[in-house]
Amino acid sequence: xxxxxxxxxxxxxxxxxxxxxxxxxxxxxxxxxxxxxxxxxxxxxxxxxxxxxxxxxxxxxxxxxxxxxxxxxxxxxxxxxxxxxxxxxxxxxxxxxxxxxxxxxxxxxxx
Amino acid sequence: xxxxxxxxxxxxxxxxxxxxxxxxxxxxxxxxxxxxxxxxxxxxxxxxxxxxxxxxxxxxxxxxxxxxxxxxxxxxxxxxxxxxxxxxxxxxxxxxxxxxxxxxxxxxxxxxxx
Numbered sequence: 001x002x003x004x005x006x007x008x009x010x011x012x013x014x015x016x017x018x019x020x021x022x023x024x025x026x027x028x029x030x031x032x033x034x035x036x037x038x039x040x041x042x043x044x045x046x047x048x049x050x051x052x053x054x055x056x057x058x059x060x061x062x063x064x065x066x067x068x069x070x071x072x073x074x075x076x077x078x079x080x081x082x083x084x085x086x087x088x089x090x091x092x093x094x095x096x097x098x099x100x101x102x103x104x105x106x107x108x109x110x111x
Numbered sequence: 112x113x114x115x116x117x118x119x120x121x122x123x124x125x126x127x128x129x130x131x132x133x134x135x136x137x138x139x140x141x142x143x144x145x146x147x148x149x150x151x152x153x154x155x156x157x158x159x160x161x162x163x164x165x166x167x168x169x170x171x172x173x174x175x176x177x178x179x180x181x182x183x184x185x186x187x188x189x190x191x192x193x194x195x196x197x198x199x200x201x202x203x204x205x206x207x208x209x210x211x212x213x214x215x216x217x218x219x220x221x222x223x224x225x
Contacts, residue, residue: 032211044201089149099214101155104154
């Protein structure tokens with residue numbers, strides 16, 4: 001059965017520093033992976049998705065993620081964060097006929 | 112372009128009272144529609160999804176129900192709210208409903224049951 005684990009519930013990082021948000025998945029079939037972002041008091045918005053092809057996926061707002069099949073990971077990265085990146089980030093995997101979301105990682109940007 | 116609306120934005124209701132949350136989508140036809148609940152520290156839980164008018168699939172047993180009276184309208188209801196129903200309710204739509212599909216979320220309704 002498909003599942004997704006976000007290893008960190010909160011990640012503090014200084015402004016202009018790099019960040020990595022970790023995501024591990026389990027799946028027995030073809031893997032479709034997603035990262036969504038939720039700004040305070042708003043709905044979710046797609047950042048990027050991996051369906052097939054290149055393992056490095058570029059998304060909006062300067063984010064990218066790398067699909068690693070051997071490590072069953074899909075970590076999200078940004079080389080330099082801004083205060084506007086303060087949000088909750090959700091990793092998701094397609095499975096059992098629906099998207100399965102992780103519990104989310106709150107990104108705190110420190111001045 | 113497509114837009115998705117939810118109302119109300121916030122709601123405070125007493126235990127035992129009824130509930131009706133509405134979601135409408137504009138700019139697309141025959142969308143797949145979803146209701147999620149987001150509770151603190153628990154991520155998103157899929158409650159219901161619908162592939163067409165009158166077609167509702169329930170993901171978890173609960174005192175909530177959903178209806179789709181029109182192609183682009185999705186309603187979440189309850190006859191008697193419980194304290195545990197508090198949370199942030201999100202409606203979403205997608206074109207195909209398959210694994211490659213992006214889901215587009217509404218702004219959400221924050222429900223507090225007292």
